[in-house]
Amino acid sequence: MKRLVVALIAAALFGALCWDARDRLAEAYPTLWMCREEPLKYAGKQVWVYPCPVVTAKTGSFQIQYDEDWVRIHSPLQPAVGTRVKVIGTFLADGSVLATSWVEDNAYRFKRRGVIVISILVLAAFAFVLRRTFAWRDGAIHPREPHSAAALQKPKDRV
Amino acid sequence: MADLLTHYVSARVAGVGVRDRVSATLFATGVFLPDLIGKPLDAFAPYMAEIPSHTPLGLIFACGAVSMLFASSIRGRAFWALYLGSLLHVAFDMMKDYLGDGGVLLLHPFTLDSFELGLYRSEDVFYLLPANIGILAILWVMDRRRRARHPEVQM
Numbered sequence: 538m539k540r541l542v543v544a545l546i547a548a549a550l551f552g553a554l555c556w557d558a559r560d561r562l563a564e565a566y567p568t569l570w571m572c573r574e575e576p577l578k579y580a581g582k583q584v585w586v587y588p589c590p591v592v593t594a595k596t597g598s599f600q601i602q603y604d605e606d607w608v609r610i611h612s613p614l615q616p617a618v619g620t621r622v623k624v625i626g627t628f629l630a631d632g633s634v635l636a637t638s639w640v641e642d643n644a645y646r647f648k649r650r651g652v653i654v655i656s657i658l659v660l661a662a663f664a665f666v667l668r669r670t671f672a673w674r675d676g677a678i679h680p681r682e683p684h685s686a687a688a689l690q691k692p693k694d695r696v
Numbered sequence: 697m698a699d700l701l702t703h704y705v706s707a708r709v710a711g712v713g714v715r716d717r718v719s720a721t722l723f724a725t726g727v728f729l730p731d732l733i734g735k736p737l738d739a740f741a742p743y744m745a746e747i748p749s750h751t752p753l754g755l756i757f758a759c760g761a762v763s764m765l766f767a768s769s770i771r772g773r774a775f776w777a778l779y780l781g782s783l784l785h786v787a788f789d790m791m792k793d794y795l796g797d798g799g800v801l802l803l804h805p806f807t808l809d810s811f812e813l814g815l816y817r818s819e820d821v822f823y824l825l826p827a828n829i830g831i832l833a834i835l836w837v838m839d840r841r842r843r844a845r846h847p848e849v850q851m
Contacts, residue, residue: 547757548757554805559742655825677765
């Protein structure tokens with residue numbers, strides 16, 4: 538019973554932090570979508586734009602397709618039309634972004650899927666290690682074997 | 697995020713001196729824990745609600761709750777191994793390059809500042825793949841040799 542109470546208290550405190558993060562961090566680090574919903578409120582905030590395709594480019598700026606919308610990015614350097622770029626910049630009241638940095642990332646989706654596939658394979662393999670190491674018994678997780686660092690001592694060292 | 701293979705390799709390298717299989721497994725579990733908690737929250741909870749899964753304070757509570765699942769004989773060890781593993785995960789994520797935006801909100805809720813070291817980019821994990829496999833192979837060989845010297849030990 539005490540174990541359950543402690544677990545619930547710890548989970549509740551973690552939940553309180555999540556609540557705080559949702560409220561304060563979302564305002565401090567708004568998404569581009571949030572900024573475009575309320576441009577005057579978020580003007581001047583820094584935004585991070587995940588890799589989006591470049592649809593047009595001209596001197597001093599280029600446009601990206603963000604979801605169903607086009608967003609103008611002000612930058613002295615232009616990427617080629619058709620490439621994907623991720624952008625860090627300052628949101629402006631007119632709905633555009635003044636880029637502080639951007640990087641071309643054409644294989645974003647492929648790499649993202651690769652990371653997910655590798656991670657799932659690692660987790661699946663690790664599940665076998667967990668099953669071999671621990672067992673659920675009497676309402677708790679127990680080690681499957683005596684866990685003693687002393688087991689590493691050389692036999693002659695043991696009494 | 698780095699892929700979980702890179703995180704697992706970091707756990708194996710950092711825990712190379714840990715001879716006890718239970719502690720080593722708990723430590724590796726701790727390295728996975730921030731993503732195991734954070735990714736579902738990222739998918740299903742409101743924007744930014746997942747952040748405490750990658751902060752030292754949030755992980756104290758998360759590891760505290762998870763360690764209560766363990767038997768009393770290993771509960772304390774489970775907490776510390778999970779927590780240290782989780783901190784290693786956060787440290788590895790903080791090494792990533794987030795284009796200067798800062799990726800890890802290390803001191804939330806005390807400050808909303810974010811931090812990054814900018815040492816590698818997310819796509820670099822693919823270049824790290826052969827290195828990761830090589831490191832695991834070396835550790836596996838070391839493990840085999842150690843077991844050959846101490847056949848009574850199950851690592």
